[in-house]
Amino acid sequence: MPRRSVADALKTRESIVGRARDVASVDGLEGVTIGRLAGDLGMSKAGVIGHFGSKTELQLAALAAAGEIFTREVFGPGQALPAGRGRVLAICDAWVAHVTRPAFPGGCFFTAASFEFDGRPGPVHDEIRRGIRRWRRVLAREIGAAVEAGELDRALDPEQAAFELYAVVMGVNQEVQLFGDRRGGRERGRRAMRRVLGAA
Amino acid sequence: MPRRSVADALKTRESIVGRARDVASVDGLEGVTIGRLAGDLGMSKAGVIGHFGSKTELQLAALAAAGEIFTREVFGPGQALPAGRGRVLAICDAWVAHVTRPAFPGGCFFTAASFEFDGRPGPVHDEIRRGIRRWRRVLAREIGAAVEAGELDRALDPEQAAFELYAVVMGVNQEVQLFGDRRGGRERGRRAMRRVLGAA
DNA sequence: CCTACCGATCGGTAGG
DNA sequence: CCTACCGATCGGTAGG
Numbered sequence: 486m487p488r489r490s491v492a493d494a495l496k497t498r499e500s501i502v503g504r505a506r507d508v509a510s511v512d513g514l515e516g517v518t519i520g521r522l523a524g525d526l527g528m529s530k531a532g533v534i535g536h537f538g539s540k541t542e543l544q545l546a547a548l549a550a551a552g553e554i555f556t557r558e559v560f561g562p563g564q565a566l567p568a569g570r571g572r573v574l575a576i577c578d579a580w581v582a583h584v585t586r587p588a589f590p591g592g593c594f595f596t597a598a599s600f601e602f603d604g605r606p607g608p609v610h611d612e613i614r615r616g617i618r619r620w621r622r623v624l625a626r627e628i629g630a631a632v633e634a635g636e637l638d639r640a641l642d643p644e645q646a647a648f649e650l651y652a653v654v655m656g657v658n659q660e661v662q663l664f665g666d667r668r669g670g671r672e673r674g675r676r677a678m679r680r681v682l683g684a685a
Numbered sequence: 686m687p688r689r690s691v692a693d694a695l696k697t698r699e700s701i702v703g704r705a706r707d708v709a710s711v712d713g714l715e716g717v718t719i720g721r722l723a724g725d726l727g728m729s730k731a732g733v734i735g736h737f738g739s740k741t742e743l744q745l746a747a748l749a750a751a752g753e754i755f756t757r758e759v760f761g762p763g764q765a766l767p768a769g770r771g772r773v774l775a776i777c778d779a780w781v782a783h784v785t786r787p788a789f790p791g792g793c794f795f796t797a798a799s800f801e802f803d804g805r806p807g808p809v810h811d812e813i814r815r816g817i818r819r820w821r822r823v824l825a826r827e828i829g830a831a832v833e834a835g836e837l838d839r840a841l842d843p844e845q846a847a848f849e850l851y852a853v854v855m856g857v858n859q860e861v862q863l864f865g866d867r868r869g870g871r872e873r874g875r876r877a878m879r880r881v882l883g884a885a
Numbered sequence: 886c887c888t889a890c891c892g893a894t895c896g897g898t899a900g901g
Numbered sequence: 902c903c904t905a906c907c908g909a910t911c912g913g914t915a916g917g
Contacts, residue, residue, distance in 0.1 A: 652857075
């Protein structure tokens, strides 16, 4: 019998990814250093990096983990509602709640990652870009469905509106993270989003 | 006679600050390492850091230099116009032009710095926060003046509008830097800003 | 999963 | 403004 089962190894791997995701949300994906994770988790550096092979692979794993949380928390709740205005507003509210929640110390993972990696080519950059583009498309599609259903102003351009909603979230993020104003961020964000959608 | 005059030393200092500002706009303020600047400028590390004493002081100098450029390029042009709607729109257009200009490889310095330092306490964080807050106040004041003059909708809340304009610029920055779409960013940005101001 | 190690780079200093 | 150096940390590897 091996000293560690496959299941144990997987659990260790998940604890590393979880910690990497949390560290990255505060200090950025470059703040995820192998030595720091090892110290935080009481492991050796070799034990940490052995699960991934390279720091880049570790960053990609943290990115994927953050993406799963985002999808579940922001996109998920609206799926209980039929496509249309109600679902779009549910997504917006869940999104603002996500970036203003008290237990999310570092703010929006993808927004921070976007600014951190926008000038650095490589697989992490590409994956961030892909994730954000995918989300913008989902948003535009949901907005388009609501317009089609006659539940949002027909003059609304879904892609422009998706762009503007994402911009608002970046503003909310700054309000929370830089200025420490969670309530102000939430209120300004919700107000701005409703104005974007013409749904005040 | 000293080998280097005071004027020469000042010129050297300015070349260091200029390079630091450019490096930071691409790779962030933490990308400004003493060794890298020394290599870029053909100097020794001691020669670089001697002008500032610490990396933090160098970062603050780069921040101040970026602030001067921002004020000149974004706030400056509008000052030729009387306070009011025209000046607000001039500021908005200059701002979008600033973050979408081809010769600004790293995008908006302050937006990137805001995300980079929002979780790191210290003098650099404080200075970024102060600079952004000041700009938000200037924006709100200009919008307020235009509302007072009856040139913008009286229902407009100047502080909310300033928040939203800043958010739009972050979106433009992402469009340019992450997606490489300068023209799309400019068009979406100008359109969004006019909608924020109710001045389509 | 560990110990022990590699070369490179970090911010910064001593001394000139 | 330089050379020469400091201790710390970086990502990563060898060998077990």
